[in-house]
Amino acid sequence: MVGIKSSLVLSDNPSDVPRTGRTADLRGLFVMHADYVWNTLRRMGVPESDVEDLTHEVFIQVGRHLADYDPTRPARAWLFGFAFRIACRERRRAYHRYEIHREAPDGIESADPRALPDEELAATQERQLVLDALGAIPIDRRAVFVLYEIDGLPMDEIARSLGVPLNTGYSRLRVARADFAAAVRRLRSRRGQR
Numbered sequence: 001m002v003g004i005k006s007s008l009v010l011s012d013n014p015s016d017v018p019r020t021g022r023t024a025d026l027r028g029l030f031v032m033h034a035d036y037v038w039n040t041l042r043r044m045g046v047p048e049s050d051v052e053d054l055t056h057e058v059f060i061q062v063g064r065h066l067a068d069y070d071p072t073r074p075a076r077a078w079l080f081g082f083a084f085r086i087a088c089r090e091r092r093r094a095y096h097r098y099e100i101h102r103e104a105p106d107g108i109e110s111a112d113p114r115a116l117p118d119e120e121l122a123a124t125q126e127r128q129l130v131l132d133a134l135g136a137i138p139i140d141r142r143a144v145f146v147l148y149e150i151d152g153l154p155m156d157e158i159a160r161s162l163g164v165p166l167n168t169g170y171s172r173l174r175v176a177r178a179d180f181a182a183a184v185r186r187l188r189s190r191r192g193q194r
Contacts, residue, residue: 026063029075034059036076036151037083043146044087045135054090058082077153077161084143084162091139129187136183137176144169145176 037058041051061082062069069078134142147158159169 026059026066029062029079030059033075033079037079040080040083040146040151041087042131043134043150044084044139044142046087046090050090054083054086057086061086073160074153074157076151077147077157080143080147080151081161084139088139129184129191132187133180133183136186137179141172141176141179144172145180148173149177 038051038055041054046054137145143162144158147153155169156166159166
């Protein structure tokens with residue numbers, strides 16, 4: 001996450017303050033949870049090139065709804081709801097967007113020329129495997145899986161955050177676990193791994 005915390009500007013101009021006027025609360029949420037929102041968006045399948053902009057969008061929406069926040073509930077579950085909805089919206093928009101990726105001009109290397117240590121390479125491959133496997137899970141089940149398995153939130157909080165019945169949350173988790181395991185096996189098989 002390059003420069004995200006320094007790139008969000010929260011103005012002290014009263015006309016720019018969210019409706020609640022609690023700029024300090026928004027700033028505190030951002031400082032404490034920007035990394036979490038960033039990673040959540042990545043886990044929800046947002047392309048790397050859009051993660052920073054959408055992280056900002058999450059906190060813009062949070063600022064607009066700050067008065068609705070219940071401080072007795074975990075902030076991460078509340079923030080996840082915003083990130084989830086924005087990731088879903090972005091997925092719908094992605095069908096209409098076209099990007100052109102170009103090769104680096106001759107003589108210019110786009111990657112770091114230094115060789116990576118074996119452990120760092122293996123860790124990078126494992127992280128990519130997890131991200132690819134998460135991408136194979138439908139987003140409604142992926143949200144429950146990420147919140148429960150990766151973020152460690154209790155199911156009642158997940159269900160409340162996503163607005164689904166508790167049993168639906170457990171059902172989505174069960175199916176998502178099977179989807180994730182199948183995706184990992186399939187991806188490892190394609191890559192010739194065990």
